[in-house]
Amino acid sequence: MALKMKRKTISGQLVNASPKQKQLISLSQFIIEEQLKIPYASGEFSALLNHLVYAAKIVGREVRKAGLLDGILGATEDTNVQGETQMKLDQYADNAFNNSLKICGHLCVLASEEHEEVIQIPEGYTIGKYTMAIDPLDGSSNIDTNVSIGTIFSIHQRLDPSSKAPGEHKDLLQKGSKQICAGYIIYGSSTMLVLTTGKGVTGFTLDPSLGEFLLSHPSMKTPEKGDIYSANEGNAGYWSPEVQNYISHIKSIEGGKKPKTGRYIGSLVADVHRNLLKGGIFLYPNDTKSSKYPNGKLRLLYEAAPMALIAEQAGGMAVTVKGERILDLQPTDLHERTTLIIGSKNEVEEFLKFIPKK
Numbered sequence: 001m002a003l004k005m006k007r008k009t010i011s012g013q014l015v016n017a018s019p020k021q022k023q024l025i026s027l028s029q030f031i032i033e034e035q036l037k038i039p040y041a042s043g044e045f046s047a048l049l050n051h052l053v054y055a056a057k058i059v060g061r062e063v064r065k066a067g068l069l070d071g072i073l074g075a076t077e078d079t080n081v082q083g084e085t086q087m088k089l090d091q092y093a094d095n096a097f098n099n100s101l102k103i104c105g106h107l108c109v110l111a112s113e114e115h116e117e118v119i120q121i122p123e124g125y126t127i128g129k130y131t132m133a134i135d136p137l138d139g140s141s142n143i144d145t146n147v148s149i150g151t152i153f154s155i156h157q158r159l160d161p162s163s164k165a166p167g168e169h170k171d172l173l174q175k176g177s178k179q180i181c182a183g184y185i186i187y188g189s190s191t192m193l194v195l196t197t198g199k200g201v202t203g204f205t206l207d208p209s210l211g212e213f214l215l216s217h218p219s220m221k222t223p224e225k226g227d228i229y230s231a232n233e234g235n236a237g238y239w240s241p242e243v244q245n246y247i248s249h250i251k252s253i254e255g256g257k258k259p260k261t262g263r264y265i266g267s268l269v270a271d272v273h274r275n276l277l278k279g280g281i282f283l284y285p286n287d288t289k290s291s292k293y294p295n296g297k298l299r300l301l302y303e304a305a306p307m308a309l310i311a312e313q314a315g316g317m318a319v320t321v322k323g324e325r326i327l328d329l330q331p332t333d334l335h336e337r338t339t340l341i342i343g344s345k346n347e348v349e350e351f352l353k354f355i356p357k358k
Contacts, residue, residue, distance in 0.1 A: 027053060027193065027204045027213035034197070045181070048106040048130055048155070053193070053213060055100035056151060059093045059137070060191040060206060063149065089143050090114065093136035093151065106130055108158045109167025111334055113302040118334065120166055129161040130180075131171045133334075135302040138184075139267025148188035150269025154306040155181040172334065176305030176327035183306065184269050194220070194273065196313040201276075222314045225346040226279020229260045230271040238287040243321060246354040247283075268298070272307055272342060276314055281343035281351065285321050296320070296339035300331050304340045317348035323355045 031046045094114045102110050102121055106128035110119040113135040121127055132155050139149040157180055158171040176182075183195040191206035193213050203217025229250055236244060250260040263280075265271050271282050286296040298304050308318030308326035318326040321339040329338065341351055 025215040027215070030202070030204075030215055044106045044128060045130065045155075048101075048104060048128070048132075049181075051100050051104040051106070052097070052132075052153065055097045056185045056191075056193065057206070057211065058096045058100075059151065060185070060187050062089065062092060063187040064191075090137050090140045097134055097136050097151070101132060101134075104128070107132055107167070108163070108165075109171055110134070111172050111301065112136060113299055113335075116335075118167070118169060118172065127164050127166060129158050129163075131156045131158055131167055131174075133172060133301040133306075135299070138269045138303065139265075142265070142267050147265060147267060148186055148270040148273075149267050150187060150273075151185040152269060152303055152306050153183055154179055154301060154309075169334065172301065173331045175330055176300075176308055179305065179309050179327075182309040184273070184310070186269050186273050188270065192216070192273075194276075194310060196310050198309075198313065201310055201314045220276065220314050222276045222311070222316045222344055223279030224315065224344055226275060226281070226344045227258075227261050228263050228275055228278060228280030229283065229347075230262070230264045230275060230280065231283040231285075232264060232266070233262070235285075235287060238289050239285045240288055240321065242354045242356070243283065243285045246351050249354070250350075268303055268307070272311075275343050276311070276316070279344045279347075281341065281347035283351075284340045286339045293337055296337050298338055298340050300326075300329060300336045300338045301334060304338050305329075305331075307340070307342060311342050315345060316343055317345050318342040319348060319352065321355070323352050 028050065031049060035043065035046050094112055098110065098112060098119060101107060102119055103125050105126035107121060107130050108127050109121070109131050111133045112119060132153060135152040137149055138152055139147070142149055156172070156174045156178055158167055181195070181197045183193060185191065185193050193204045195202050195204070201220040202215065203220050204213035205216040206213050231247065233247070236247065253259055263274065274280070275282055284296065284298050287293060304318070304326050311318045312327065319341050320326065321341060326338070326340065341348055
């Protein structure tokens with residue numbers, strides 16, 4: 001006898017007792033299917049992503065139970081290459097990603113925001129044809145307050161893909177426009193991976209019961225305009241007149257205009273992720289009176305370039321306060337810094353109207 005599905009009555013209407021299950025596609029399955037579309041694909045890139053995802057699951061696990069563990073919350077006595085105090089979870093995430101990636105056999109060199117120099121592939125392990133620059137834990141100042149934090153990564157193909165020699169600085173110092181992959185993992189109410197390989201943006205959400213990232217946001221597109229702006233206005237007095245004028249403009253109520261809504265979390269991943277989904281603009285201008293960060297504070301390789309590729313692939317834009325396209329910038333140093341204006345296309349274009357024409 002065929003089983004009958006139980007039904008309920010709500011407001012006089014019959015509905016199924018259980019919600020309809022949508023087809024679930026794992027990240028692994030998605031990568032394999034995408035790889036089959038490329039005749040010359042070797043599987044190396046797919047394997048590299050699997051090592052990245054493995055480390056992300058470990059970090060996500062520790063983030064979820066951080067408040068229950070001894071020795072994982074709080075600051076250390078160490079500072080990183082940026083001169084910033086390292087949080088304990090910062091170091092944990094850095095170790096987790098480095099240990100997984102440097103021996104995966106698909107990288108020729110690795111760079112971490114937490115290390116002054118490149119991380120070479122250990123002797124005895126295979127040298128691959130890809131490079132990776134990674135910010136293991138973005139937004140670490142929010143760790144102890146249970147605010148969303150994340151991981152940002154950028155992948156290039158080395159300058160000579162046929163070489164079996166260890167990678168060099170020059171292999172990492174490539175324009176953002178030459179990235180073959182960029183993405184971020186956000187550790188929030190759920191753990192989510194947002195990824196682009198230059199053909200749109202796709203989002204995957206971790207199902208803890210399966211231990212798998214499942215396709216949840218196919219073909220992500222950011223709205224062309226949005227009502228949210230994200231900036232640390234505590235520094236507004238140090239911004240250039242152009243940036244100050246723009247902020248005054250979007251907050252103005254003259255003529256009955258509705259001002260934009262301010263939303264600033266302080267974690268780049270969290271702020272950009274929200275605006276990617278809902279539309280808006282994120283601004284990190286330079287401090288015009290700063291002698292330490294005269295060109296801005298965000299790192300070009302580890303933060304700005306990968307986020308810019310994601311933004312553009314989702315239909316948005318990413319520029320500097322001078323109006324330069326982030327993906328066109330040529331990095332000259334592993335820890336080079338930049339300003340970043342990123343978000344919905346119409347909002348960034350509106351910002352550019354306030355920048356003097358050259």
